[in-house]
Amino acid sequence: MIPNDRKYTNNDEWLLEENGQIKIGITDYAQHELGDIVFVDLPGIGDSFNAGDDFAVVESVKAAAEIYTQVTGKVVAVNEALNDQPDLLNQDAFNNYLAIFEGTIDGEVMDADAYAAKIAK
Amino acid sequence: MDDLKKTPLFQTHLDLGGKMVDFGGWALPVQYSSIIEEHKAVRERCGLFDVSHMGELDVRGKDAFAYLQKLCTNDLTTMTPGRCRYSMLCNERGGVVDDVLVYKHNDEHYLVVVNAGNADKDYAWFKEHLFGDVRLENQSPQWAQLALQGPLFMQVLEAAGFEGEIPAKNYTFTPSMKVAGIECLVSRTGYTGEDGVELYCAAADAPALHKALMAAGTPLGMLPCALGARDSLRFEASMPLYGHEMTDEITPMETNIGFAVKMQKEDFIGKAALEAPAKRRRIGLKLVDRGIVREHYDVYCNGKLVGFTTSGVPVPTLEGSHAMALVDVACAEAQDFEIEVRGKKLKAIQVPLPFYKRA
Numbered sequence: 128m129i130p131n132d133r134k135y136t137n138n139d140e141w142l143l144e145e146n147g148q149i150k151i152g153i154t155d156y157a158q159h160e161l162g163d164i165v166f167v168d169l170p171g172i173g174d175s176f177n178a179g180d181d182f183a184v185v186e187s188v189k190a191a192a193e194i195y196t197q198v199t200g201k202v203v204a205v206n207e208a209l210n211d212q213p214d215l216l217n218q219d220a221f222n223n224y225l226a227i228f229e230g231t232i233d234g235e236v237m238d239a240d241a242y243a244a245k246i247a248k
Numbered sequence: 249m250d251d252l253k254k255t256p257l258f259q260t261h262l263d264l265g266g267k268m269v270d271f272g273g274w275a276l277p278v279q280y281s282s283i284i285e286e287h288k289a290v291r292e293r294c295g296l297f298d299v300s301h302m303g304e305l306d307v308r309g310k311d312a313f314a315y316l317q318k319l320c321t322n323d324l325t326t327m328t329p330g331r332c333r334y335s336m337l338c339n340e341r342g343g344v345v346d347d348v349l350v351y352k353h354n355d356e357h358y359l360v361v362v363n364a365g366n367a368d369k370d371y372a373w374f375k376e377h378l379f380g381d382v383r384l385e386n387q388s389p390q391w392a393q394l395a396l397q398g399p400l401f402m403q404v405l406e407a408a409g410f411e412g413e414i415p416a417k418n419y420t421f422t423p424s425m426k427v428a429g430i431e432c433l434v435s436r437t438g439y440t441g442e443d444g445v446e447l448y449c450a451a452a453d454a455p456a457l458h459k460a461l462m463a464a465g466t467p468l469g470m471l472p473c474a475l476g477a478r479d480s481l482r483f484e485a486s487m488p489l490y491g492h493e494m495t496d497e498i499t500p501m502e503t504n505i506g507f508a509v510k511m512q513k514e515d516f517i518g519k520a521a522l523e524a525p526a527k528r529r530r531i532g533l534k535l536v537d538r539g540i541v542r543e544h545y546d547v548y549c550n551g552k553l554v555g556f557t558t559s560g561v562p563v564p565t566l567e568g569s570h571a572m573a574l575v576d577v578a579c580a581e582a583q584d585f586e587i588e589v590r591g592k593k594l595k596a597i598q599v600p601l602p603f604y605k606r607a
Contacts, residue, residue: 163283163564186562
């Protein structure tokens with residue numbers, strides 16, 4: 128089930144607009160592809176990024192995956208729980224954001240139906 | 249998957265939900281459930297692996313012993329029938345062609361088990377150095393191989409039923425016995441750091457043997473385990489992997505597996521090159537700073553580039569991120585190192601190998 132309340136990217140991130148801020152996370156498909164997630168490298172609060180920049184790294188046993196933002200703006204919060212429990216992303220990817228941004232979605236995003244079609248291929 | 253080689257258990261892997269990958273030209277699963285769960289299963293209970301991609305070379309003849317003595321760094325003299333011996337095959341520069349397990353049937357008949365990725369290379373190497381009364385046969389397509397590893401392995405075998413003797417001592421084998429009614433060669437060997445056996449059967453029998461072992465082991469908490477766990481287990485036990493801790497540019501002395509090199513042997517390929525003292529050594533490292541170390545990262549000591557990591561796998565049963573590295577022998581006793589991880593130098597300390605040893 129791909130939640131309708133958010134946007135998606137080609138790199139399997141989701142963006143959820145809430146209270147004027149944008150939460151970014153990885154999709155359930157992404158966590159499944161990665162396998163057991165063992166480490167998350169989160170950005171610093173206050174760090175600025177342009178749409179298309181990588182802002183975090185999610186590492187599984189076998190691989191390290193760069194995570195990209197499609198927001199031009201700055202990080203106002205990060206999900207600290209992921210430091211000690213990176214496997215939360217495996218358990219519930221849609222309800223565990225990586226970081227919260229303030230800014231504008233400048234980059235390429237798609238809606239839930241388009242994303243569902245992409246991962247079905 | 250179409251152009252990849254398939255083991256006799258290809259369909260079994262699909263049926264078990266294996267996440268299939270291209271492993272050096274073979275279609276094999278990297279995991280069925282979770283690499284971490286599979287790893288833990290082997291340490292705590294039992295795991296069943298398909299390792300049929302390994303190569304098997306049959307060596308027969310009056311000169312089989314002399315021939316293998318020339319190719320192998322280890323001394324096969326004291327082997328009695330039913331013993332296995334770990335050895336390297338070195339090139340003239342002392343670099344490693346492959347690491348192998350030699351199984352002795354008798355003085356004129358051996359089976360050499362080689363790494364899957366090196367099977368063709370090894371067969372060519374064996375043929376190139378053939379001499380005397382020796383017949384070589386690449387039997388790889390005929391054999392399937394399963395590894396049953398973990399503290400409960402005997403209980404799984406008992407539940408599956410067997411006729412004959414499961415080899416009692418490490419590095420021994422029973423050339424012919426039945427497990428679940430299926431004809432097997434069974435050796436007390438493995439690549440996980442746990443107790444267990446490797447079972448060799450006819451390729452056609454592999455699905456039935458696997459199914460019988462799954463039926464016997466699942467109620468005991470056994471899991472089917474795949475390549476990801478195989479790597480994390482051998483890494484945790486600090487067992488060298490060809491292509492990482494050993495290559496044709498790294499000598500066995502550098503890898504610190506001199507126990508498998510018998511310099512007092514009259515001659516073997518690479519012996520002269522191995523007379524020179526080793527310039528590098530394999531050590532264990534553990535990150536002090538937060539991060540994950542993987543293979544082929546640069547290693548620094550006192551600000552100087554001294555080597556590189558050969559393997560790094562995040563193993564959650566090991567606290568912290570570990571790596572094996574090949575470093576200049578001058579700093580092989582040092583405590584403090586730095587490892588460059590994605591552009592940043594992270595602090596690390598040397599830790600003894602093996603990272604894990606079973607009780």
